[in-house]
Amino acid sequence: MSIDTLGVFRLTQPAKEERLLPEVAARLTAHRAGCPPYRRILDATGHGPDRDYRSLDALPWLPVRMFKTHALKSIPDEAVFKTLTSSGTTGEPSRIFLDQHAAAAQSRMLSRTMQTVLGPHRLPMLLVDTRAILADRRTFSARGAGVLGMMGFGRDHAWALDADGVPDHTTIEAFIRKNGGQPFLIFGFTFMVWQHLYELARDHGWDLGNGILVHSGGWKKLQDLAVSPAEFRERFTRDTGLTRIHNFYGMVEQIGTVFLEGPDGGGLYCPDFADVIIRDPRTWAVLPPGEPGLIELISTLPTSYPGNVLLTEDLGVIHGVDDGAWPGKRFEVIGRLPRAEARGCSDVYAVPAQGRAAR
Amino acid sequence: MxxxxxxxxxxxxxxxxxxxxxxxxxxxxxxxxxxxxxxxxxxxxxxxxxxxxxxxxxxxxxxxxxxxxxxxxxxxxxxxxxxxxxxxxxxxxxxxxxxxxxxxxxxxxxxxxxxxxxxxxxxxxxxxxxxxxxxxxxxxxxxxxxxxxxxxxxxxxxxxxxxxxxxxxxxxxxxxxxxxxxxxxxxxxxxxxRSSFAALSATGWLAAGDDARRTAADGYANDVYWFDQAACSSPRALYVTGTPADVKKALESFRRELADAVARRGWTVDAAMAVEKRVRAYGLAADGRATGVRFPSNELAWLRLADAGEPPRGWLGTGVVAVARLDALRDLAPLITPRDQTLSHFGFGAGELRGLVEAVPGRGLDRIVPFGQALSFAPVWxxxxxxxxxxxxxxxxx
Missing domain, CATH: 3.40.605.10 (Aldehyde Dehydrogenase; Chain A, domain 1)
Incomplete structure (x- = not known):
């Protein structure tokens, strides 16, 4: 693969760290000046203004849930161009504040990331979801936002599910008949793609060989069905001819930064402006490849809110560094940390813990 | 049913x-x-x-x-x-x-x-x-x-x-x-x-022998680990009384003793609780209510409160000690609200404790108990x- 087609997946790990460290450190300095609550956190945790950082893992991370409990922004109120919120189905939503510059930058970098696998032109797009998800504002959630965000990468959209969430054979078949002979884009949440598209395509003998599948949303439900990421790929390839399959991982708290599965599977790769660190949740030390821990995400993108170094509540493992189809670290998300529950004098009538929404 | x-x-x-x-x-x-x-x-x-x-x-x-x-x-x-x-x-x-x-x-x-x-x-x-x-x-x-x-x-x-x-x-x-x-x-x-606090006399601590300190630390460890420190009687803040120099000295040794006490019990927190504690401690820092946040280990978090008069009354996770200094125990009286239930204590005389209760205006403080008994139920509640x-x-x- 030539350098050009690699898009934003070009830097080897040493080169990336060399580039990211000063950039992210400079961002933190700017957030310290622009976001007083963030400055107070840094000061209270021993990250004074004169502290010097020698490596990415030394940078102070912020628990991602801080964006649910606090309005953290580094820009004046009047500069806020867009406020993003995560799904509000479980507790408080995250609030992410973007100014015009940050909104443009996140959208541009997301495009460049996706173009790595989609190419420069918009492709005919099959959405493995229902159009109804956009219609009802009350249920407009992370799923709706995710779908809407991806729609811009395609054209001539077709919805694979009807208003009741039932697969619409006719529409899918018509889409494939019309577009199956050239590259086309399939997007959906991992579980829905598996549940609603895979079996149907296999049973109808549809040829998805020219498709590029981009999917996200976590493996929990597929794990329950004992379907591993490797099996997901293998069976799609074997039974539908689909080979270009890219899972991705990202969160609203680092909007625009997407960790994308490489062409060979093999894990999620970090774009050149981002990196991942796995930490031992007991000692908080950095874990080597092969050892699972909490995922810390680093990105240069956030300029309007202090989200450059985030400790997620997702568990992951790094599979390798500079040894895959693309350079840098490749990793896998393997689960989610449960929410700690107080056993104290909580209310009898308290709402029982609900499942977590997909980001 | x-x-x-x-x-x-x-x-x-x-x-x-x-x-x-x-x-x-x-x-x-x-x-x-x-x-x-x-x-x-x-x-x-x-x-x-x-x-x-x-x-x-x-x-x-x-x-x-x-x-x-x-x-x-x-x-x-x-x-x-x-x-x-x-x-x-x-x-x-x-x-x-x-x-x-x-x-x-x-x-x-x-x-x-x-x-x-x-x-x-x-x-x-x-x-x-x-x-x-x-x-x-x-x-x-x-x-x-x-x-x-x-x-x-x-x-x-x-x-x-x-x-x-x-x-x-x-x-x-x-x-x-x-x-x-x-x-x-x-x-x-x-x-x-309800919400509850603890008080430690720096002079009382510094004068105490090894056994008394150990017992007090064991007791405090109970108080911040039982019921995940989320019960109404679990101490949400620790007031240390005395001169700044004495308080500093007492806290240095109390920190060590408490860490040892938790380790003796073999108590640990899981990753979810460790993250929860950070979210809440960072939150207090972001709000300007904690000026120091230290996590020597996942088991114990130490917070320095910006203002003794504004202690946390909500849950901060298991094993969190939010510290504020007071000159004397009686200075706690005006900070007490009707919502405050239990004060667990170490190093004070009976007279000081009674003096505090009598100085609290209106309702507030229903129980005064030694370290280690914050969560012990009593027929008067x-x-x-x-x-x-x-x-x-x-x-x-x-």
């Missing part, structure tokens, strides 16, 4: 059998329960059940029963009738204390259990049902523990039928349950949200004498 005790019993309401105040049949049953809870296997798995078993010791109960029966010649103390207990969902053992004292007072009881009950609560229910085999059948007829979810019909029926409704478990829960009418003769006994509440008095004039 499931009757968890007596296991397999049918019907929501207990029979109308009469028990007496301090009924010997109840004393015997509670004694048998105590013995089961104090069994090493149970106490190992659920340390908090050890304290419960200790609380229900037969000799202790017999003494309490005796006191209850002893009244002057013009007074007869009598059971109140049917008591409906709604304990908090997540404090596994409160329902037993509330129920046991009420049963000892001779009442018929229905305890509502959370459907989420697990762990210690299940162990207690097993012990209760096991102890029933040797008990007088009147116990099974007069006592009920039922698990049900959000079922308004059941709550309404029990509320209408009872003579006293005991509501534990927080402001929202109390408000929600008060929607259900009681009979005109009945009333509520409520235990809403939130200022209410439960045995008084669970009985009525008939006065007789000849």
């Amino acid at each position: 499931t009757v968890r005790f007596p296991a397999g019993a049918i019907g929501l309401l207990p029979s109308a059998d009469a028990l007496t105040v301090g009924d010997p049949r109840v004393v015997r049953f509670l004694g048998a329960l105590s013995a089961r809870l104090l069994a090493p296997s149970v106490a190992r798995a659920h340390p908090e059940l050890g304290s419960l078993g200790f609380f229900l010791r037969r000799a202790e109960l017999a003494r309490t029963a005796e006191t209850l029966r002893k009244t002057d010649q013009h007074t007869v103390r009598r059971p109140r009738g049917l008591i409906f207990h709604v304990p908090p969902a997540n404090v596994d053992t409160v329902f037993v204390y509330s129920w046991a004292l009420s049963a000892l007072a001779g009442n018929r009881n229905v305890v509502r259990l959370s459907r989420r009950s697990a762990g210690a609560a299940d162990a207690v229910l097993a012990a209760l049902n096991d102890a029933l085999a040797d008990a007088d059948p009147v116990i099974a007829r007069t006592q009920r523990m039922v698990a049900y979810g959000r079922d308004d019909a059941v709550t309404a029926e029990l509320s209408a039928a009872c003579d006293l409704r005991v509501l534990w478990g927080g402001d929202a829960s109390v408000t929600e349950l008060r929607r259900f009418p009681l009979s005109p003769l009945a009333r509520d006994l409520t235990f809403p949200d 939130d200022g209410h004498d439960l045995l008084e509440e669970f009985t009525t008095r008939t006065t007789i004039r000849g």
Whole structure:
């Protein structure tokens, strides 16, 4: 693969760290000046203004849930161009504040990331979801936002599910008949793609060989069905001819930064402006490849809110560094940390813990 | 709706059998329960059940029963009738204390259990049902523990039928349950949200010997680990009194002792709790309420409060010590609000403690206990004498 087609997946790990460290450190300095609550956190945790950082893992991370409990922004109120919120189905939503510059930058970098696998032109797009998800504002959630965000990468959209969430054979078949002979884009949440598209395509003998599948949303439900990421790929390839399959991982708290599965599977790769660190949740030390821990995400993108170094509540493992189809670290998300529950004098009538929404 | 005790019993309401105040049949049953809870296997798995078993010791109960029966010649103390207990969902053992004292007072009881009950609560229910085999059948007829979810019909029926409704478990829960009418003769006994603190005298600590320090640190470790430090009585802030120099010195050694105490118990927190503590501690820092946040390990977090007058009153996670300095214990008095329940202490004299209580304006501070007893239940709770509440008095004039 030539350098050009690699898009934003070009830097080897040493080169990336060399580039990211000063950039992210400079961002933190700017957030310290622009976001007083963030400055107070840094000061209270021993990250004074004169502290010097020698490596990415030394940078102070912020628990991602801080964006649910606090309005953290580094820009004046009047500069806020867009406020993003995560799904509000479980507790408080995250609030992410973007100014015009940050909104443009996140959208541009997301495009460049996706173009790595989609190419420069918009492709005919099959959405493995229902159009109804956009219609009802009350249920407009992370799923709706995710779908809407991806729609811009395609054209001539077709919805694979009807208003009741039932697969619409006719529409899918018509889409494939019309577009199956050239590259086309399939997007959906991992579980829905598996549940609603895979079996149907296999049973109808549809040829998805020219498709590029981009999917996200976590493996929990597929794990329950004992379907591993490797099996997901293998069976799609074997039974539908689909080979270009890219899972991705990202969160609203680092909007625009997407960790994308490489062409060979093999894990999620970090774009050149981002990196991942796995930490031992007991000692908080950095874990080597092969050892699972909490995922810390680093990105240069956030300029309007202090989200450059985030400790997620997702568990992951790094599979390798500079040894895959693309350079840098490749990793896998393997689960989610449960929410700690107080056993104290909580209310009898308290709402029982609900499942977590997909980001 | 499931009757968890007596296991397999049918019907929501207990029979109308009469028990007496301090009924010997109840004393015997509670004694048998105590013995089961104090069994090493149970106490190992659920340390908090050890304290419960200790609380229900037969000799202790017999003494309490005796006191209850002893009244002057013009007074007869009598059971109140049917008591409906709604304990908090997540404090596994409160329902037993509330129920046991009420049963000892001779009442018929229905305890509502959370459907989420697990762990210690299940162990207690097993012990209760096991102890029933040797008990007088009147116990099974007069006592009920039922698990049900959000079922308004059941709550309404029990509320209408009872003579006293005991509501534990927080402001929202109390408000929600008060929607259900009681009979005109009945009333509520409520235990809403409370918050608690600890106080350490720097001079008292520095003067204490190794053993006393060790015991105090063990006690404080209990207080910040039992019930995940989320109970109303769990200390949310630690006030250290003395000169800045003494406080600094005392804290240095207290930190070490406390870390050792937690390590001695082998207590740890899981990754989810470690993250939870950081989210909440960082939140206090972001709000400017904590100027120092240190995590020497996941087990203990140390926060320096910006303002002694603005302590955290909400949950911060398990093993969090939020410290503020005061010149003297009496300086705590103006900071106390009606919501504040327990002060656990080390290194103060009895006079200082009494002086503090007398200096608190209005309600506030219902319990003053040594380190290590913050979570120990007592028959006087939130200022209410439960045995008084669970009985009525008939006065007789000849």
